[in-house]
Structures are given as structure tokens and as C-alpha cells.
Amino acid sequence: MTEVMSHFNYLVVVVLMMTGFYIVIAKSNLVKKVVGLNIFQVSVFLLYISMGKIFGGTAPILDDRFTVYSNPLPHVLILTAIVVGVATTALAGALIVRVHEAYGTIEEDEIHRQDGDA
Amino acid sequence: MEMVNDIIVWALLLTGSVFAIIGGIGILRLPDVYTRLHGAGITDTMGAGLILLGLAVHEGFTLITVKLFLIFAFLINTSPVSSHAVANAAHGAGVRPLLDDDLETDKATGSGDPA
């Protein structure tokens, strides 16, 4: 039980990751797939940030009152990843819009069906 | 002096918390959108305002207080406007307020069913 409590963050990260993964592979709606990808992405962010946390540490902004700081490196990686994430989400959204204009639907299986007929 | 300060902070934070919880219960229990706006309103103005005021009193007069005041100013400006816009949009989209007659036919669920 202590094992579970001390790794609680990581376990929740796994649950969230799998939720996102499930949405991506099981749902055929493209918008929902993008939301699923976002959930997956946030879970990865959480994994990184959780690894960087040190108990008793504080935010990595230097101050004379503190000596222990959490690890700043994951913060840097994730900070840029978030902004890149929104840019890729927008790109995925643009692709979905074009798919909808071409096929009239955003359900994956219907798109496959239309392709099969053609 | 220290103790007076602490007592004031305690009082402000606790009243703010109580208001926040009341609003939270309101948003969960009230029957339709228009009444739930009351619940949201009380947490956004009284709850948030008192908690932020408590933090400001705790802090004394520093840059942090200025920021707390700014947060308060923005919240007090935007949240009533958001509530107004929600009510306006709901009304415009034809969500009817729950009236006495509706309550008699539909008292079991308590859900604000639009017409």
C-alpha cells in the first residue's frame, strides 16, 4: 500500500494516459481523437513535472530564503511542449476541417467507407 | 497587533470559504440555469472577494497585495459580465426559466429541462 501511495502521481498518470489512448483508438470521431491526444499529452506533462518535484523543495526561482529547488529541466522541456502542443492541435484541427469539407463527415469509419466505394 | 491581524484574516478567510461552499451547494442543488446563476455569483463575488481580502490583510502592504487587488478588480469586473452573458445567451436560445407550474409537473428530478 505504501508502494501505491508513494507512486500515486505516476499511477494516475498511467490512468490518464490510458484514458487518452482509449479515446484515440476506440472512438471514430476525429475531434474526440484530438481531445484524447490532448489528455495523453497532459498526462506526459504531469509525468515529467512529477519526476522533477522534490519534497521540501520550492519553485526554481532563486531566492535567498530557500536552498532546495525542484528540478528546473523538466519545466523547461514541458513549457515549450505546451505551446508546441497547442500549435499541433491547431494543425490537427485544420486537417479535420479540410477532411470535413472533402467528405462531409468527421467519423473515421464513414471516411473509410467512402474511400472504399471510390 | 499580530493577533488582531490574525483574527481578522481568519474571519475573512472563513466567511469567504463559507460563501464559496454555499455557492457550490447552490450550483449543485438549485433547479435551473437562471437560479444556478445565483450560486455562481455568490462564489465569484463574495467568496472570492473575501478570500482575496483575507490574503491581502495577511500580507500587509507589498507588491503581492497590489496583485491581489488586481485579481480582485478583474474578477469583480468579469464574473458578473460572464453571468450576464450566460443568462443572456440562455434566454436567447430559448431556455425557459423554471416556473411554479413546471415544478408541480416535474418536481422529482429537479433538472432545469428546457422547453
Next chain:
Amino acid sequence: MIEAVNTLLLLFMCVTAFTIVRQNNLFAVVMLGSVFSLLSAGMFVMLDAVDVAFTEAAVGAGISTILMLGVLSLTKSRERVTFGTPTLPILLVLISGAVLVYSALGMPEFGSADAPIHQHVADRYIEQSGTEVGLPNIVTSVLASYRGFDTLGEVTVIFTAGIGVMLLLGLRRRTTERGAIEEPPAPGEGHMRHHLVLRVTAKLLIPFILLFALYVQFHGDFGPGGGFQAGVIFAAAFVLYALVFGIKNALTVVPEWVTRFLIAAGVLLYAGVGVASLFMGGNYLDYGVLAHEPTHGQHLGILLIEFGVGTTVAAVMITLFLSFARRARKKT
């Protein structure tokens, strides 16, 4: 206490994620997505990652939600209802979940200071950056100076994504199925005309948002903030203006050629600082040589490249919004 808040927030996140799986109304899914992002920002504050929380705050609640709504406005807002749960994906998810749980339990304990991740470069960043770069915010030092080349790559990715969305959505002008190019309404005729309260509040807020964006941009060396966050906040102010006063009026404030120019200008400024440091005898993006004293050079370099980042991010975000907002919905 911190642990309790931590646990509760994570549980909230799980509840939200599960609701997203079960919800068929895509609009509600997007709203839940914004709650999910709010919760994750709360988590980041808990885990000391203030800069990350700042970015998530600016991106997740505002721009991301608005972009997803833009997608919905051009497609459908309802998922087709499917019955039953497919067995194969469930099986796949359970198996990979079990593997991940097993490996997660093998990780070092959460919050322990002896974990391998803290043993390598992090020490050096924490101990040396104060004297080497001379900035209190270690994240900014690492982002802009130690890992400046990496950040240049990230900015280029954002640049490319902006160009990609422009290519996908921006090129065909607002032609509708009727074949006519619709003229947008004249200034003052725009939407939300009768929303007096909104217009007044927006007018009141926009200057503060812009001012705050500038504060975040230039205070990022000392507290949480920096180019990425400031760019997104700046774009958010523009989006608010466009939402309340109409796209046409917004385009008279910031014309299209300006944003197009700024998208490239920001990346160019960033790369240009690197070239400048090459010419002054240092390595690429080694700011120490930009001034006669290394820390002054670092300050100058970081200020410039953060400004470049902010410019590109703001311009790309504005372009993304405009691309979605101006595309006419195809009649189906």
C-alpha cells in the same frame, strides 16, 4: 496537506477524463477539456512548476478552447452515438496499462531527492546559473541560454504549424457554396452590437491584458513568465477584441500583412541573435560576447530572444484564430 490537495486534484482529473470518454456532445467535450487543463495547471503549481502552470493557464483555458470551438463551428458538434464498448481497444488499453503500472512502480519514489533525474545537469543549473547567467528564474536561464538552441527549434515548430494552418485554411478566400464572396458587415455593424455590457467590459479589459502581456514578457527573467506566455496573452487580447467587435474591425487594428511579417520576424530575430554572437567571436547563441561583460551579454541576449519568441508566438496564435474564424462554413 500538500499531498491531500495533490491527490484530490488528480482524482478530479480522472473524473473529468472519464466523463470526456462517455460524453457524446462534442461541445461538452471541449468544455470538459478546458476544465481538464485548469486542473492540470493547478497540479503544476502544486509541483513547483510555476512557469509551466503559467503557460498552461494562458494556453489551455483560452486559446486551446477557442481553437477547438473554431473546429467545431466548421464541422459537426455531435459525435455519432455508438452502442456497447469495443473489446479489442479495451484489451489493448488494459494490457499496456498493466505494463505501465508495473514499470511505474519501479520508478524512484515521488518527491525523493536522490532520484537519478536530479543527479546530472540539474545541480549545475541550480548552483551555477545565478552567477553564470545572472537571472533569478532558473527556468528562463535554461530555456533561453543553456538550451537556447532547443528553444529555437521549438519556435520553428510553432512557426511551421502557423504556416501549415495558413496553407490548409487560409488560402481559399471566404467563398461560400453560392460562389459569391461575402462582404463582412461594415464597422459598427458587427456582431454583439447589442451586447453593450460586453463591449464596455472588453474595452476596459483589453488595455490591461496588453499591459500585462508586456509585464510577463519583460518580467520573465525574475519571476514566472517569458516570451511563450506573453505571446499567448497578447494574442488572447486580440482574440477578445475580434470576438466582441468583429473580425473586420480587428483586422484594421492588426492587418494581415503585419501578423505575417511578425511570424517570420520573431524567428529571424532569434536566429539573428545567434548569428550576431557568431560574428562577435562566440559560439552560436552564446550571448556572453554580446556585451563587454558576460552577464550583461546574457541579459541582452535573453531579452532579445524572448522578444523574438513572444513575437512569433503572438503572431502565430492570432493567425490560427483568424484562419478558423474567417473560413466560411461549408453548407452540407
Next chain:
Amino acid sequence: MFIAATVAILLTMAFAIARMCVGPTIYDRILAVNMFGTKTVLLIAVLGYLSGRPDFLDIALVYALINFIGTIAVLKFLRYGGFGDTHDMEDSAGSPDTEPR
């Protein structure tokens, strides 16, 4: 004393999430999300005090500003079916306000 405030805020957040998940109309959800946003602002402000380093209020400030923009965008989307100038009521055939559930 900050603990008391934190607990209250978390409780209110839980209520808002419950309303968010239950619905029933989309306007309930918007209301809940908006309220959730202001509660996040408060939570971040109080957490700063709880962890002994209250100088990160900028994050809360950003939320107070961005949350408003998000709400306005959502409402414009519902009312006009899109963000462009040409989006109007007749254009919004597929927008959710025809199906409030």
C-alpha cells in the same frame, strides 16, 4: 487558516465538476466551467501561501483574465455558431443550441 480556505475551495470545485458532468443544458456547463475558473484562480492564490511562497500570483492573474475571454468565446460560438463576421443564426444549423442537451 489557509488550509480551511483550501478545503472550502476544493469542495466548491468538486460541486462545480459535478454540475459540469451532469449538465443538463449546455448553459449549466458553461456556468460551471466559468465558476471553476474563478475557483482555480483562488486555489492558485491560496496554494502560494500554503507552500510559503506567495509571489507567484501572476498565474492567478492570467487566469482571471483568460477565463473571461474563454467564456465570451464559448457564448459567441453558441449564439452565432462561429467566430467570423458572417456567422449568424441561420448559418448555425449544426450548432449545439438547436439541441440543448
